[in-house]
Amino acid sequence: MATEKATDAQRAEVIEKYSVFTTAEKWCIIAMVSYAAWFSTLSSFIYYPVIHELSQVFSVSVNKINLTVTSYMAVATIAPTLVGDAADVLGRRPVYMIALSLYIGANMAIVLANEYSALLGLRVLQALAISGTFSIAYGVITDVASPAERGSFVSAVSFAITIAPSIGPILGGGLTYAAGWTWIFWFLCIAAGFCLSMMAFLLPETSRNIVGNGSIRPSKHLRLPIPTLMCHWEDSDVIAEHKWRMPNPLKSLTILIRRDNTIIIIACGILYVVYTCINTSLSVLFIEIYSLNQWEAGLIYLPFGLGGTVSTFISGPLLNNAYRNARTKRGLSTNEAVGDDLDNFPVEKARLSVIWTPMLITTCSTVAFGWVLHYHQHIAIPLFLQFIAGLCMQLDFSIYNTLLVDKNHRTPAAAQASSNIVRCALAAIAVSFLQDMIDALGIGWTFTLMGGLCLIAMVLFLIDYHRGTSWRQRSIVS
Numbered sequence: 001m002a003t004e005k006a007t008d009a010q011r012a013e014v015i016e017k018y019s020v021f022t023t024a025e026k027w028c029i030i031a032m033v034s035y036a037a038w039f040s041t042l043s044s045f046i047y048y049p050v051i052h053e054l055s056q057v058f059s060v061s062v063n064k065i066n067l068t069v070t071s072y073m074a075v076a077t078i079a080p081t082l083v084g085d086a087a088d089v090l091g092r093r094p095v096y097m098i099a100l101s102l103y104i105g106a107n108m109a110i111v112l113a114n115e116y117s118a119l120l121g122l123r124v125l126q127a128l129a130i131s132g133t134f135s136i137a138y139g140v141i142t143d144v145a146s147p148a149e150r151g152s153f154v155s156a157v158s159f160a161i162t163i164a165p166s167i168g169p170i171l172g173g174g175l176t177y178a179a180g181w182t183w184i185f186w187f188l189c190i191a192a193g194f195c196l197s198m199m200a201f202l203l204p205e206t207s208r209n210i211v212g213n214g215s216i217r218p219s220k221h222l223r224l225p226i227p228t229l230m231c232h233w234e235d236s237d238v239i240a241e242h243k244w245r246m247p248n249p250l251k252s253l254t255i256l257i258r259r260d261n262t263i264i265i266i267a268c269g270i271l272y273v274v275y276t277c278i279n280t281s282l283s284v285l286f287i288e289i290y291s292l293n294q295w296e297a298g299l300i301y302l303p304f305g306l307g308g309t310v311s312t313f314i315s316g317p318l319l320n321n322a323y324r325n326a327r328t329k330r331g332l333s334t335n336e337a338v339g340d341d342l343d344n345f346p347v348e349k350a351r352l353s354v355i356w357t358p359m360l361i362t363t364c365s366t367v368a369f370g371w372v373l374h375y376h377q378h379i380a381i382p383l384f385l386q387f388i389a390g391l392c393m394q395l396d397f398s399i400y401n402t403l404l405v406d407k408n409h410r411t412p413a414a415a416q417a418s419s420n421i422v423r424c425a426l427a428a429i430a431v432s433f434l435q436d437m438i439d440a441l442g443i444g445w446t447f448t449l450m451g452g453l454c455l456i457a458m459v460l461f462l463i464d465y466h467r468g469t470s471w472r473q474r475s476i477v478s
Helices: 002-016 023-045 048-057 062-090 092-112 116-130 133-144 150-162 164-179 181-202 250-253 259-290 296-301 301-328 346-350 356-374 380-407 410-440 443-477
Strands: none
Touching: 002 380, 023 062, 023 092, 023 116, 023 133, 023 164, 023 410, 048 116, 048 250, 062 116, 062 133, 062 164, 062 250, 062 410, 092 116, 092 133, 133 150, 133 296, 133 380, 133 410, 150 164, 150 301, 150 380, 164 181, 164 301, 181 346, 181 443, 250 410, 259 296, 259 356, 259 380, 259 410, 259 443, 301 346, 301 356, 346 380, 346 443, 356 443, 380 410, 380 443, 410 443
């Protein structure tokens, strides 16, 4: 009897846990989905160094090759809406398998392409296949990480996505110089194949709509080939009874109807405009002002990426401590393994309480960066300011992404897809006018304007800090 009672108590404890996966298993899962998310941004930035060479290979103008860049960005804006709700409904594992397989096929086909029309079409397929992996990654975080420990995992995914603009051009230039432009796509093919192999053998199904906290036995097609690996339902007789429905690509758009979602998504979109404009203008401005060659111009992206790397080690503990303090103030348990009732918990105050200092430093460093370049100061100064801006912007994005999945914990992948639509659309518009702004206003005043945009984003976050919880709760009731 004593043994049976102990077993019942242990089962009750498992049920109460937000996730039954161990800490090591969680990090293994997040590492894999971060790796997959990396390709969504890398595929764009690794391509830039070969634009001129591709125009010669395919005997077309540079403007036509630029069209393959524009088409990639356009599809990457919309594609996450197609896979976001699908991953929430069908499961994370099958959507990853399909996306990565299509992506590998597209890269192999680009290597073999000998006509411009084929290159254009395959770039569209490449974007369609891979650009949604980042939104699924945030869904996986919501599956396995309780709100109290979520900050560290969000930082890992955010870092994987935002490090690509720094590494991509250097990697693309190096591969082209050493082995030719086709090796850019062979590299993507091989790296993605390795990711697909890992996921096939190591990524369990995590969707809470299907396996709950991981203790419910999934259908056979969602299980790992090694039965005992990351298996926490071997003694459970409960099999997932999941009501299948057709994925709704418009689900992401309905998320924008909620005021509390709209206001922070616009704030992130504005901040992403500044982030994109800095990255877009870097090589052009530094080549012009400091007379750098193409290889040196690629290296100037490193401080920005290094700042983002450092922020990864800061944002996780920062977010987790802030959340823990918010729970303590309300007399709630500090046990990270147990999830909160996020519908009735003020996640806006818990997350945004740590965003003000990074946002302020982001604003100041952006303005200072512009004026340092305007007056042609020593190159070490703008590189240092890049590092500071990269660090603080990455902190801003990590805080925002954590808040967004907390607000939409039932449909996190679809929420990230809706955010992607707004930020990519705003960034595309801003970049199209960037050079005209620099020509008309000058470097200093252009980046002062960017600093003003950061302040607008900060005000929008402040509004959500004070009103977001009540708006969110009203929408849930209605």
